[in-house]
Amino acid sequence: MLVSQRRELILAEVERVGGVRVSELTELLGVSDMTVRRDLEHLETHGWLRKVHGGAVLTASSSEEPGFEAKSVLQQPAKRAIAARAAQLLDKSAIALSAGTTTWMLARHIQAGSQPLAVVTNSTTVADVLAAGSRPSDLNVILTGGSRTPSAALVGPIADRAISSLHVDRLFLGVHGMDARSGFTTPNLAEAQTNMALIASARQVVVLADSTKWGTAGLADFGRLSIADVLITDDGIGDEARRILTEQVGELIVVPVEPSLSRS
Template sequence: MLASQRQARIVEELRRGGGVRVSDLTELLGVSDMTVRRDLEVLARAGVLHKVHGGAVLATSRRTDEPGFAAKSALQQPAKEAIAARAAELITPGTAIALSAGTTTWNLARHITAIPELTVVTNSTTVADILEAQAPRAGFTVILTGGVRTPSAALVGPVADQSISSLHVDQLFIGMHGMDAVAGLTTPNLAEAQTNRALINSAKEVVVLADSTKWGIVGLADFGPLSTADVLITDNGLPPAAHDILAESVGDLIVVDAADSGLPSAPSVGDRT
C-alpha cells in the first residue's frame, strides 16, 4: 500500500470514529508503528488531525462535534487510568457519590468496585453497566438518572435534570470535553451542559477529571468556570502555563503521572457506545 493510500485510510477511520490509536492502525494497515507515526505526522502537518498520546483525533474547528464513546475511550488511556486511580482514593466507603458520563469516569467506575456500601448516581449507561455488574458483591446502590442518550453515552434532558435535582450527593466526579481559562468547562452538547449543571448543584464537593489534552479545547456550551472544581485531577502532560492558571482557579489541583495507573489498561469497547 502506498503512503497516500495509507493516509487516505487513516482519514477514513478518523472520520468514522473521531479518533484512532497507533496500535489499531498498525494492525489494520499491516505496517510498523514507525510507519503509522510518520503518516500521522504528515497528516498533522496538513491540518487533518491532531496527534495525541497513543493516536490522533480529527482536527476540527466546529464546537458542536461530539465524538462517540468508543472513539474517546481509545485515547489517552494511561492518563485516564492514572487520574481515575487517584480519584478513587478520595472516596469514603458508605457515601453517596455521582459520576457523570465520560470515558475518564468510566475508568473511575472500574476502580471503585472494591469500595463498599456506596450509593452511586450516574447519567452514564456505560458507567452503570460496570457498577451494576458489581453491585451485589460490593453492596452498591446504583441510581441511573434516565433521559435522552447522546453519542457519548450520556443521559441528558428534562428527565435527567429533574431526577438529579431531587438528589444530594457528597461528591461529584465529572469529566468534560474541554477546559479553557476563559470559557471554563465545556461540552459540545447543549443538553449535556444543562444536565452537568444539575449534577454540580446536587453535590457538596465537585471533583473534575480532565486529562491534559482537554486544555484549550472549547465546546459549544459551558457548564461552569474553572473555579467550579473543588478538586481538579489531571496528568503531567499539562503545559506549565495551564498548570499555573488551574492552580490559581481551582480549589485543589492534583497532577498525576500519566504512566502510573492502578489497574491494567481498560479493555477495548469496540463498537459499544
C-alpha cells in the first residue's frame, strides 16, 4: 500500500468514527506503531486531524460537537484513572453527574458500590449505567429530561427548570475544554446553560477533565476556572497548565496513568 493510500484510509477512519486510537490503526493497516504515529504527525501538520494522547480526533471548529461514541474511545486510561479518584469523593448523600465520558465511567463505580445515594443527572448514558445491575433501592436516580445532544446530554428549558428546583451536595462535572482565558467550555449553547444550572444547584463542584482538554475552547463558556472547588486531571497535564490551575481552582488533583495503558 502506498503511503498516500494509507493516510487516506486513516483519515477516512477518523472521519467515520470521530476519533481513533493508534492501536486500532496498527491492527487495521497492518503496520507498526511508529508508522502510524508518523502518519498522524503528517496529517496533523496539514490540518486534517488533531493528535491526542494515544490517538487522533478530527480537527473541529469551536461549534462542532463530537458524538458520545467518538469521545468514549479516546483517553480511556486517563479517564479511568480520573473516575477512580473521583469515586473516592462519593461521601455525600445527594450528588449530580453531568454528561460526559468520564462521568459515565464514574457512574460505573457508583453502580458497583453500596453507598446509599441520590444521583441527579442530565445524561442518558449515565442513567443507563446507574439503572443496570442489581443495586438495591438505596440508589435513587433522577433524570432531568430535556432535549438530547450528540454527546447524550439532556439540555434546554425542561432540563434547566428541573435542575433549578434541586439542591445537591456535590456536582461531578465533565467539560469539553478548559483554558486560562475561556475557562470551561462546550460547543453546545444549550448545554452551557444547563451546566450553569447544575453548578448553581451544587454546594461543591468537582470538574473531571483529562489533560487533552487543556487549551481547547468550545463555542460557549459556562464558568471561569475558579468555579471548580476541585479539579481532577491526569499526569499528562503540562507544567504551565498545572501552575495556572493550581492558582485558580480550589484544589488540583493530578492522578497518574499507568504507562502500559497509556500506549493503547
